[in-house]
Structures are given as structure tokens and as C-alpha cells.
Amino acid sequence: MEFFHNVNIDFLGKKWYFLAFSLIFSVAGVLSILFWHHIPWGVDFRGGTLVYVRFSHTPDLGQIRSLLDRAGLHDPKIQPYDQAYLNEVLIDLDIRETSEKDLSLGRTKIINALETNAPAGKEDLNNASSLRIKNHLMDRDPMHLGTDADAKYTAQAQAIVDFRDKVHGGVLNSLDQLKGGSGIDPAAAASIPDGFFLSDFGVRNVEIVGPQVGGQLRTQAGLATLYSLLGMLVYLGFRFEWIYGVAAVVTVFHDTLITVGAFSLTNTDISLTVIAAILTLIGYSNNDTIVVFDRIRENIKLMRREKLSEIVNRSINQTLSRTILTAGLTFLTVLALFLFGGEVLRGFSLALVIGILIGTYSSIAIAAPILVAYQDWRIEKGKRPVGMPVAKGK
Amino acid sequence: MNKNLLWKLLFIIGTMLFFLFGIFGIPKSFSGGGLLTALTDHIHLGLDLKGGTHLILQVQVNDAVNVDAQNAIEVLKEQFRSHKIDYTDISQPDPQNNPDHLVLKGVPAAARSDLRNIVQERLPEYDVTAGANDSWNLAMKQSNLNELKSRAVTQAIETIRNRVDALGVSEPTIQEHGLGQYQILVQLPGVDDMTRVQEIMQNTAMLEIKQVISGPYSSQAAALQANNGIIPADQLLLPGNTLGGRTEGEQWFLVSRVSAISGKDLRHADPSSDQNGQPDVNFQLTRDGGQRFFNFTSAHVKDSLGVVLDGKVREVATIDEPIRDQVQIRGHMDAQAAKDLAMILNSGALPASIHYLEERTVGPSLGADSIRSGVRAAVIGMLAVLIFMLIYYRGAGINADVALIMNLIILLGFLGWSTIAGVNVALTLPGIAGVILTVGMGVDSNVLIFERIREELKNGKTPPSAVDQGFSHAWITIVDTHVTTIVSAAILFIFGTGPVKGFATTLTFGLLANLFTAVFVSRVIFDWVLTRKQRGEALSI
Numbered sequence: 001m002e003f004f005h006n007v008n009i010d011f012l013g014k015k016w017y018f019l020a021f022s023l024i025f026s027v028a029g030v031l032s033i034l035f036w037h038h039i040p041w042g043v044d045f046r047g048g049t050l051v052y053v054r055f056s057h058t059p060d061l062g063q064i065r066s067l068l069d070r071a072g073l074h075d076p077k078i079q080p081y082d083q084a085y086l087n088e089v090l091i092d093l094d095i096r097e098t099s100e101k102d103l104s105l106g107r108t109k110i111i112n113a114l115e116t117n118a119p120a121g122k123e124d125l126n127n128a129s130s131l132r133i134k135n136h137l138m139d140r141d142p143m144h145l146g147t148d149a150d151a152k153y154t155a156q157a158q159a160i161v162d163f164r165d166k167v168h169g170g171v172l173n174s175l176d177q178l179k180g181g182s183g184i185d186p187a188a189a190a191s192i193p194d195g196f197f198l199s200d201f202g203v204r205n206v207e208i209v210g211p212q213v214g215g216q217l218r219t220q221a222g223l224a225t226l227y228s229l230l231g232m233l234v235y236l237g238f239r240f241e242w243i244y245g246v247a248a249v250v251t252v253f254h255d256t257l258i259t260v261g262a263f264s265l266t267n268t269d270i271s272l273t274v275i276a277a278i279l280t281l282i283g284y285s286n287n288d289t290i291v292v293f294d295r296i297r298e299n300i301k302l303m304r305r306e307k308l309s310e311i312v313n314r315s316i317n318q319t320l321s322r323t324i325l326t327a328g329l330t331f332l333t334v335l336a337l338f339l340f341g342g343e344v345l346r347g348f349s350l351a352l353v354i355g356i357l358i359g360t361y362s363s364i365a366i367a368a369p370i371l372v373a374y375q376d377w378r379i380e381k382g383k384r385p386v387g388m389p390v391a392k393g394k
Numbered sequence: 395m396n397k398n399l400l401w402k403l404l405f406i407i408g409t410m411l412f413f414l415f416g417i418f419g420i421p422k423s424f425s426g427g428g429l430l431t432a433l434t435d436h437i438h439l440g441l442d443l444k445g446g447t448h449l450i451l452q453v454q455v456n457d458a459v460n461v462d463a464q465n466a467i468e469v470l471k472e473q474f475r476s477h478k479i480d481y482t483d484i485s486q487p488d489p490q491n492n493p494d495h496l497v498l499k500g501v502p503a504a505a506r507s508d509l510r511n512i513v514q515e516r517l518p519e520y521d522v523t524a525g526a527n528d529s530w531n532l533a534m535k536q537s538n539l540n541e542l543k544s545r546a547v548t549q550a551i552e553t554i555r556n557r558v559d560a561l562g563v564s565e566p567t568i569q570e571h572g573l574g575q576y577q578i579l580v581q582l583p584g585v586d587d588m589t590r591v592q593e594i595m596q597n598t599a600m601l602e603i604k605q606v607i608s609g610p611y612s613s614q615a616a617a618l619q620a621n622n623g624i625i626p627a628d629q630l631l632l633p634g635n636t637l638g639g640r641t642e643g644e645q646w647f648l649v650s651r652v653s654a655i656s657g658k659d660l661r662h663a664d665p666s667s668d669q670n671g672q673p674d675v676n677f678q679l680t681r682d683g684g685q686r687f688f689n690f691t692s693a694h695v696k697d698s699l700g701v702v703l704d705g706k707v708r709e710v711a712t713i714d715e716p717i718r719d720q721v722q723i724r725g726h727m728d729a730q731a732a733k734d735l736a737m738i739l740n741s742g743a744l745p746a747s748i749h750y751l752e753e754r755t756v757g758p759s760l761g762a763d764s765i766r767s768g769v770r771a772a773v774i775g776m777l778a779v780l781i782f783m784l785i786y787y788r789g790a791g792i793n794a795d796v797a798l799i800m801n802l803i804i805l806l807g808f809l810g811w812s813t814i815a816g817v818n819v820a821l822t823l824p825g826i827a828g829v830i831l832t833v834g835m836g837v838d839s840n841v842l843i844f845e846r847i848r849e850e851l852k853n854g855k856t857p858p859s860a861v862d863q864g865f866s867h868a869w870i871t872i873v874d875t876h877v878t879t880i881v882s883a884a885i886l887f888i889f890g891t892g893p894v895k896g897f898a899t900t901l902t903f904g905l906l907a908n909l910f911t912a913v914f915v916s917r918v919i920f921d922w923v924l925t926r927k928q929r930g931e932a933l934s935i
Contacts, residue, residue, distance in 0.1 A: 001786045002848075052760070103750040104588050129587030165759035204760045206588070208753040213450055224889040231881040239874060273824050276894045279886050280831060280901070283879035287835075290878065291842065294871040322845040325786070329779050329841070330834030336775035337830055342767030344442075344760075348827055 004321040011316050011364055012309050012372060018365035022254060029261010037264045042271030042347070043207050045221070047214035049093040049106035052081060052205040053114070056171045059089045059201075064114070071113035073097060073106070082343040086169075088204070095211055103208050115199045125196040126164065126171055127203055133157035133192075142191035159183035160192070170202040221275045228282055229253070240293060247370040248289045251362045255285045259354050263347075273348040281355025284330070288323060288363035295319050296371070308375050312368050327360040396925065402918045409910075410800060413807025416814065436810035438565070440822030440896050443765050445758030446583040447591055450751040451550075453576045457746035458546035459539065460486075460493035461656060466517050466532070467496065468652040472628070473512045479505045494520075494534035501530060516689075518682070546746045547576050549657070554580060565818070577751065586755045601657035601739065605690075606698035606710055609647030610634055617646045628652065632700075634707040647707045649700050654690040659683025663739035665732040673732035674724040677739055684719025692716040701735070709735055768826035775830050776802075779837050787844055789934025793919045794840040797911040801836045804907035805829060805900060822896030832904025835879065839912035843868040847935055857933040861920050865913070872913065876905050 033039055043050045053059075061078050068076050068091070077092035097106040115124055123132060134157035138149065145152050163181035164172050172178070175198060178189040229249050236245035256278060263270050295315040303311050334356055338349035378384070421432035441448055467484050474481055482500030486493060501509055509530065513522045519538035525531045534542070547570060555568045563582050571577035585591060607629055611617035617631050618624075625631055625648070634645030663677035679687055691713050701709040701723075711723050723735065780798065784791035812819040847864030855863060880902055887898035923933075 001788070103753050107588070131587055162758075165757060166762060169763075170757055170759040202757075202759075204757040206753070206755045208750075210749075210751040212452070213751045220889045224885050227889075228882045228885045231885065232878055235878055235881065272894055273827075273897070276824055276886055276897050277827075279882045280879075283882040284835075286878045287838065287875040290874045291871050294874060298867070318849070319845075322841050325841045325845070326834075326838040329782060329837045330831075332778045332782070333775035333830050333834045336778065337771045337827060339771075340767055340774055341771040341827070342764055344764050344823055345768065345771075345827060348824065352831075 002321075003324065007317050007320055008313075009317060009320075010313060012313050012369060015365070015369040018369065022258070022362075022366065025258045026254065026261065029258055029264060032261060032264040037267045039260065039264060040267050040269050041214075041218070042269035042274070043092070043209050043214075044272040045214050045218045045270070047095040047098055047209045047211040049098050050205075050207040051091045051093075051107055051110050051203060053089050053091060053110075053201050054169065054171050054204050055087040055089065055201045056173050057087060057200060058084075059087055061089070064089065064091070067113045067116065068110065071109050073109055073113070095214075098208060098210060103210060104206075107203070107206050107208065111203060114201055117197065117199065119197050122195060122197045124199045125160075125175065125192065126199050126201060128196065130154075130157040130161040133160055133196075136195040137188055137191065140191045140194060142187040143185055153188075155183075156185055156188045160188075164202070170204050171200075172198055174198065217272065221272070224275070224279060225256070225282070228279055232282070232286055236290070236293075240297065243371065243374050244293050247367045247374075248286055248293070250370055251289055251367040252282050252285050254366050255281060255355060255358045255362050258358050259351055262354050263351070268347055268350060271347055273345070274351050277348045277351035277355065281352060281359055284356060285359030285362060288327070288360055289367045291319050291322065292316055292363055292368060293371075296368075309372050312372050316364055316368060323360060323364070327356060331356050399918065399921055399925065402914075403922070406800075406915055406918060410803060413804045413811070416807035416810035417803070418810075419814075436813050437806060438809075438813055438818055438820045439761075439765070440820040440825065441581050441583055441754075442756055442823045443761045443768075443821065444583050445586055445756045445761040446581065447585050447588065448752070448754040448756075449580040449582075449591070450571055450753075451554075451578045451580060452749040452751050453547050453550045453578060454747045454749060455543040455546045455576045456491070456493050458542055459534070460489060462519075462534070462542060463489075463493050463496060465653060465656070466520060468628075469516050470496075470498070470512070472652060473516060477505075477508055477512070479508055492533075494532075494539060496520075496532040497525065498530040498532065499528070501528060503528065543576060547578065550746060550748065551578055554578065558582065578748075584758070586757055588753070588755055601660070602653035602702045603655050603687075604630075604653050604700050604702050605650040605694060606700040606707070607648045607650060609649075609707075610645040610710075611647070613644055614646055617648060621648065632702060632705055632707050634710075645707075647700060647710070649702065649707065653702075654699070655679060655683050655687050659686070660739060663736040665729070665736040667729075667732075668722075668724060672724065673727055673729045674722055675727075675732050675735045675739065677721050677723075677736075679719040679721065687721070688716055688718045701739070764823050768823055772826055772830050772833075776833050779833055783837065783840070787935055789923070790844050790847075790920075793916045794837065794844070794912075796919060797840060797908075797916045798833060798836055800915055801832065801904065801907045801911045802829070804911070805832060805904050808903045808907070809900075819899050820896060821900070824894060825896035825900045828897040828900035828904065831901060832908065835875075835905060836908040836912055838875070839868070839872050839908055840916065842871055843912070843916065844935055847933075851933065851935070856930070857927070858924050860933070861917075861924065865917055865920075869913065872909070876909060880905055 059080070061080070064078055065076070068078070073093060074096055075094075076097075077090075077094075079090050079092075081088040081090040091110055093106045093110075097109075099105060111124075111127055115127075118124065123136075125133075134153050137143075137153040137156055141149065143149075143152070143156075159181065160178060163178065163184060164170060167181065168177065175189075175193050175196070178184055178192060179186060181189070229252060232252065233245040233249050236248050259278060259281065260270070263274070292315055295318055296312055299311045299315050299318075300308075303314070306314075331353070334349055334352040337345060338353050341349050417436055418429060418432040419436055421428050423429075463486060467486070470484055473479075480500065480502055481498055483498070485497050485499070486495065487497055488495060498509075506524075510522060513520055513532065517532070519542075520532045520534055523531050523533075551568055551570065555566070558566045558568065558580075563585055565583055567579065567581040569579055571579040582591065608620065609617065611620060614631065628651045630649050630651050632647055632649055634647055659679050660677060660683070663675055665673065666676050667673050695713055695715060697713055699711050699713055700707045701711075709723065709727075727735070776798070780795045783794040783798075787794060809819055809821055843864050846868045847860050850860035850863045851857070883898045883902045883905070887895055887902070927933075
């Protein structure tokens with residue numbers, strides 16, 4: 001089976017279309033970064049409080065908002081999270097609600113505000129830790145255990161928590177459900193209503209980042225990206241000619257800009273893992289560029305009489321089959337990640353989906369034309385093109 | 395089959411067995427369940443998959459400096475009194491940012507050399523310089539200051555570790571956090587009760603050893619009465635809370651305000667027993683702590699010492715003889731009390747308070763969901779690639795598929811071996827993404843090689859020479875692409891934290907494994923196929 005058979009497309013002849021295409025996307029991204037959504041830093045970088053809450057019924061966002069308002073939380077962002085049938089809501093408090101003196105204040109306020117049906121003196125089983133449950137069991141001693149009550153009630157409490165989290169996804173609807181749980185003693189289950197009630201939600205995940213760490217991470221992420229680019233420039237300068245390094249870095253910069261721009265345009269949070277994805281795509285895009293460059297270097301030795309643009313075109317066409325196949329296959333795996341990897345990896349896989357498309361495009365449409373443009377410019381100025389034998393007969 | 399090829403094949407099989415052992419060890423049973431248990435024993439999951447708590451703490455190192463400076467002030471006052479030197483004021487102009495800067499005012503010019511001697515002898519870690527209008531500036535020497543601060547961090551780490559160990563959390567991570575200054579990273583797998591975690595951490599217990607002037611008294615009033623209703627300015631009245639339930643009702647002690655030594659002077663405490671088998675506690679002091687303790691104990695033989703934790707007198711002992719840096723606390727305690735006292739001495743020494751910078755809890759239900767979707771995505775992506783390679787490259791597709799599967803075995807085996815070696819590289823959710831990306835990149839090497847072989851075949855080369863040329867040409871490109879990607883992964887590893895580090899690790903090792911499988915293993919398979927073919931027979935690619 002073969003998709004590409006002796007293709008011969010004049011890629012360099014289309015460089016103005018490529019330039020226009022890249023410009024449109026880069027400029028749109030830059031405009032969005034500057035004037036619209038800016039860079040939508042995730043909580044890792046901007047600091048703040050994220051609380052992921054799962055409800056036992058379809059959540060009413062308006063009601064949640066009014067409950068939180070009443071609790072005195074300043075304009076929290078409340079949005080549905082993940083698939084609708086999971087009934088999950090993401091509550092995003094900005095940095096003003098996050099103080100390094102008491103980091104978990106925002107989370108406590110949210111839980112208290114949402115526990116609307118709390119009877120006095122009872123704890124919420126959906127948000128209770130196994131320790132609380134164990135303490136309750138130890139107080140009541142429903143199983144009449146004399147010795148090693150501690151160990152047995154610890155196990156019971158753990159079984160109840162596991163049943164809630166692993167079997168029911170973190171939220172129980174009714175305390176009666178406990179009776180059927182594996183490993184839960186009926187007597188223990190029967191004593192739970194004495195000390196606990198059920199709210200209609202459970203907190204699944206909390207991320208709280210103070211302002212100091214956010215700033216630190218932003219600097220580090222910037223440095224990591226910069227060093228990554230520098231490392232590439234040095235390696236390619238050493239392996240090829242320096243202009244190859246410059247072309248590769250400009251290409252990668254173009255990819256990064258468009259990807260970050262896309263995040264800004266779609267207002268998707270850039271988290272720490274998205275930065276990891278961007279660094280990966282720097283590596284990936286660079287891969288693609290190197291494959292083409294390697295072939296150009298090889299062909300320059302073989303085709304001494306041809307013009308550089310001719311050689312470059314030929315090299316791109318020769319590697320086209322590989323480029324498209326690899327991009328396609330990598331895209332396939334990343335698409336699997338995007339579609340099936342779950343909400344937590346959404347931003348990460350989005351960056352890769354965009355990055356692979358752009359990275360493949362740019363090695364053909366940006367890196368190669370830069371190389372040719374530079375060499376043409378040198379020839380025009382009457383100098384010998386870098387890394388090429390003297391062009392004879394021209 | 396020729397001998398060379400046979401050796402290579404054996405080498406590959408050996409490598410695979412090595413990494414399979416890393417993944418599974420010797421499983422108790424070869425049923426699905428047995429293998430799964432073996433797998434989860436060997437491959438550790440990161441916090442984001444297992445659920446748990448992740449914290450970044452800032453150690454307020456200036457607290458520790460402040461304690462030292464306060465002590466220095468007390469020492470100066472005491473010395474001035476005993477040397478009969480006049481002064482008007484000792485102050486700390488900037489206790490927030492430079493707590494070690496002290497200003498002495500109104501010291502007469504005649505006392506200049508006395509002052510220098512006092513500082514040199516009693517406060518050797520401070521520099522003294524003359525300021526305007528008979529004032530003097532004291533500041534801690536930079537090297538001592540840095541040492542004090544970094545010791546505050548190490549001690550905070552020790553303390554937190556002891557407290558966490560007492561909780562019985564399995565495999566906690568407690569280490570200095572490289573990104574900021576004086577920060578600590580704490581990861582507690584399986585603990586998602588934030589309130590409880592804070593109860594453990596926020597207890598900024600403060601350990602001091604003070605001279606017990608008198609006591610115990612049965613109540614505060616009794617203590618006051620015994621001292622004519624006045625507590626002298628250099629003394630404190632503290633409640634007792636001795637170990638091992640030996641308290642007979644309330645106890646109060648009158649102790650010196652100045653501490654002989656504090657938690658920061660303590661190196662390590664161990665419960666042990668003396669020559670008569672009587673339980674006791676031994677502890678070691680730092681060099682300068684020992685010097686100060688020696689001065690103190692020399693002057694106070696037969697006086698009483700109190701171990702004061704968080705403002706409570708936990709143990710009282712008599713000074714038998716001058717003690718330098720090896721301290722032994724003896725008498726009236728049982729083995730449990732000795733153990734508890736040693737633990738308090740070790741863990742009580744939190745010389746600086748802690749601020750929370752970052753806090754994440756992952757509920758176990760979310761972790762389980764993440765594993766499910768991550769693994770599902772990996773399996774689907776992998777299957778799609780495997781099937782495509784078979785269809786597109788036919789015979790050679792088998793090479794690619796074998797190489798990819800081996801790549802995965804090596805990668806997981808590496809994670810397994812890291813557990814065996816005790817390094818514990820955990821698999822995180824971004825780590826799973828790293829595995830998926832490795833699959834994509836791994837397939838790239840195969841495609842590069844195969845496309846090149848096809849090209850060479852098209853140019854009329856014989857299968858053996860096309861394979862040879864294909865590999866040698868693609869090799870250069872493969873090295874270039876791998877090196878650049880590993881460079882970005884290495885940078886991620888250096889700058890990243892937790893999950894991102896997991897991603898960088900799996901990506902790096904995946905790529906290294908890929909060099910072995912896509913190039914070496916695939917080549918051996920090609921060579922083996924070629925030896926079985928007749929001359930001129932076509933290659934399935």
C-alpha cells in the first residue's frame with residue numbers, strides 16, 4: 001500500500017500563500033493575546049482556587065451562584081465540567097479569595113455555602129473523610145467490638161469511603177445505599193444516619209495556588225521554553241549550518257505563537273501540563289524540520305548543479321510520504337487522547353492536536369522557504385551561499 | 395541462521411526478560427488477577443492517579459533568625475548586667491526582613507573593648523560595628539545567616555516527616571522544593587482530608603531547654619505566693635505537662651526567660667538505656683550549641699533543666715556535670731516515655747512557622763476515572779497505530795508492531811525497575827500521555843526507515859542492500875530528532891514539578907527505548923527475514 005507515488009509538488013512556489021495563511025493565524029492569535037482574552041493562564045500560573053464538585057442531580061448553575069454570592073464570595077466563575085451526565089461543576093475563585101495565610105478558606109466557604117440542608121450536629125457524609133467516619137463509629141460502637149475496635153472501625157470507615165468514591169463516583173444519593181456496599185457491616189451502616197446526613201454534592205478535586213507560586217511558575221515556564229529553543233539552536237547550529245538552526249527556531253516560534261494564540265482565541269486555560277505539551281510540540285515540530293533538513297543536506301551533495309530551491313522542493317517531496325504518515329499516525333494517537341483521555345487531559349491534548357497540524361505544516365511552509373530566501377539573498381549580494389558548494393553555471 | 399544473528403536475538407530476548415521482570419517480578423499466579431496485582435506492586439502511580447494531597451510550603455526562615463536574635467538580645471542584656479555596662483536600648487529596627495540586625499544604644503566608649511569581647515565570646519556568629527552617637531550595630535555573619543536559614547528548612551522537613559510518619563501515611567514525599575527559596579514539597583498519597591493534614595502541619599512546636607528555677611507548684615497561685623507575688627523579669631511561669639501520665643494534678647514551673655539552647659541547636663535524639671538498663675534519652679547538639687550548653691551547665695551544676703515544648707515543661711532533669719554536645723537525660727522514665735521524649739526532641743524542633751503556597755487534593759474517585767480514560771486512550775491510540783502499520787507495510791508492519799510493543803515493555807519495565815531500585819518514578823497522568831506520545835514518535839522512526847527502504851528498492855537496489863541503505867540513512871535523522879526531543883524533555887524535567895516531571899521521564903525513556911527497538915530490534919528482524927529468502931525474492935514492505 002502506498003499513498004504517495006512520485007509526487008512532485010512545487011511547494012516553494014506557494015510560499016506566498018503559506019505566508020498569508022501563517023500571518024492570518026499568528027496575527028489573530030497575537031490580537032487576542034493583546035486585546036481580547038490575553039493569555040488565559042490556568043490556576044497553576046495565576047493563582048486562585050479551583051474546586052471541582054460533583055452533584056447527585058443536574059446542577060442548577062444559577063442557584064449555585066446565588067448560594068456562593070450569599071456566602072460573600074466575589075464573583076466566582078461557575079461552569080459545567082466534563083460530560084453533562086456526570087453533573088460536574090467547576091468553581092473558580094480568583095486570587096482575591098486565596099490568601100497565603102489560610103489557603104483553604106475558599107474551599108471551606110464553598111462547601112459550607114452549598115451544604116444547604118445541613119441538620120444541626122450532623123456531618124456531611126459526601127464530604128467526610130474516613131477519619132471522621134471512624135471517629136463516629138468509635139463513639140457509637142455499633143458492632144460492639146471490644147478489642148481491636150480501632151483497626152476494625154478504620155477498615156469499616158475505609159470501606160464506606162471506598163464505596164462512596166469508587167462505586168458511586170464520590171456522591172451518594174441516600175444513606176440506605178450503604179447497606180448493600182461490599183465490606184460494609186450492616187450494623188455500621190445503620191449507625192451512620194445518627195451522625196451524618198447527605199448533601200447533594202461531593203468535592204472531587206481541589207487546586208489552590210497562592211500568588212507566589214503562580215509567579216514563580218510563570219517565570220519557570222517562560223525560561224523552560226526559552227532554554228528549549230536555545231538548546232535546539234545550538235544543537236542544529238552544531239550539526240548543520242547556523243542558518244538551519246535559525247530557520248528551525250523561527251519555525252518553532254511560529255508554531256508556539258499560533259498554539260498559544262489558539263488557546264487565547266478559544267479562552268482555554270493554559271495549565272502546567274499545557275506548557276509540557278507546548279514543549280513537546282516544539283520537539284515534534286523540530287523533528288519534522290530536521291527530517292527535511294537532513295534530506296536537503298544529503299541532496300546538496302548529490303545534486304551539485306541544481307538550484308537550491310530545486311533541491312529543497314525535491315527534498316520536501318521525497319520526505320512527504322514520511323511526513324504525512326508520521327503526522328497522521330501521531331495525530332491518531334493524540335486524537336485518541338483528546339477524545340478518550342478525559343477532561344483532565346483536555347488542554348494537554350488540545351495543544352498537541354493543534355501543534356501536530358501546525359508543526360507538520362510549518363516544516364514545509366516556513367522552515368524550508370526561510371532557508372531558500374536566505375541563500376537567495378546571499379547570492380544576490382554576491383556571496384557564496386552558506387553550506388553549499390559554489391553554484392556552477394549560474 | 396548465522397551465529398551473529400543468533401547472539402543478537404538472544405540479547406533481545408534477554409533484554410525483554412529483564413524488563414518483563416521489572417514489570418511483573420515473579421508473579422504468584424499467571425492468571426489475569428495475579429498479573430494485575432504484580433503489575434500494581436511494581437508500577438507506582440502518581441498522586442494525580444492515586445488520589446492524595448500535594449502541598450508546597452514556605453518556611454518562614456526569618457522566624458528562626460528572629461528566635462536567634464531575641465536570644466542574642468537576652469544574652470547581651472544578661473552580660474551587660476553582669477559586666478556592669480550601661481546601655482539605654484537594644485532594638486531590632488527591622489524584625490520583618492532583617493531580624494538579625496540589632497542596634498545597641500548608649501554604650502559608653504569605655505566599654506568598647508568589653509563589648510567586643512562579649513560578642514566575640516558569647517555571640518561569635520555576629521559581627522559588631524560602631525555606628526553614629528555611641529550606637530553599635532550587630533548583624534549576623536552572612537555564612538551563619540545562610541546556614542541558619544537552610545537549617546531551618548532541613549529541620550522543618552525532618553519535623554514534618556516525623557509527624558507524617560506518626561500518621562502512618564505510606565510513601566510520603568517530603569523534600570525541598572527546587573523552584574523557590576526555602577520551600578518544601580509534601581505529597582501524601584491517599585490522604586485527602588485537608589483539615590487533618592493542616593492539623594498535623596500547622597503545629598509549629600517550639601522546643602527550648604531552660605533552667606528550672608523552682609517548682610513544681612500545684613497551681614499558678616501557689617507559684618506566685620512562693621515568690622511573694624512577683625515573677626522576676628528574667629523568669630517565666632510555665633505549666634508542666636510531663637510525659638507518660640506521671641502528672642499528679644496540675645504542675646507549674648518557674649523557668650529562666652533565656653533558653654540555654656533551643657531546637658535549632660539539636661542534632662538528633664535517640665531513646666536508649668544506661669548501663670543499669672534504665673531507659674534514658676541521648677541527644678546530640680551542634681558544635682556551637684554544645685559550646686553554649688557547656689557554658690551554661692558549667693555555671694549551673696546541680697540546678698534543674700526543663701525541656702520546654704510549645705511553652706509547656708515536658709521533662710525536668712538535674713544537671714550532674716558540665717555537658718558539652720552529648721546530652722543524656724536519665725531517671726524516672728519508662729521505655730515508652732523515653733521514646734516519646736526522643737520523638738518530641740526530634741520533631742518538636744520546628745524553628746520557623748510555615749505558610750501554604752499551594753495545595754491540591756485529588757479525590758480517589760477522580761484518580762480512578764483518570765486512569766480509566768488515560769489507559770483507554772492509550773490502548774485505542776496504540777491499536778490504531780498497530781493496525782495501520784500492518785495494513786500499510788504488510789510484512790514490515792510486523793517489525794514495526796513488534797518494535798512498538800517492545801518499546802512499551804521497556805518503558806513500563808523501567809518504571810518497575812525504578813521501584814525495585816527504590817527510586818520510585820511514579821506513573822502520572824501526563825506520564826501516560828508521555829507513553830502515548832512515545833508510541834507516536836516510535837512509529838516515526840519506523841516510517842522513516844521503511845520509506846527509505848522503499849525508495850532504495852524503487853531505485854533498483856536488491857533487498858539486502860536496500861535494507862542496509864535504508865537503515866544507515868535514516869539513522870542520522872533518527873539521532874537528530876531524538877536528541878532534540880530529549881533536550882526539551884530534559885529541560886522539562888529540570889523545571890517541571892510532579893506530574894510534568896512524570897511526563898518528561900516517560901518521554902525520555904520511551905525515546906531511548908525506541909532507539910533500541912526501532913533501530914536494533916527491527917534491523918535484526920529484517921536480517922532474519924532476509925536470510926530465509928531466496929536470492930532476488932521480493933521484500934514485503
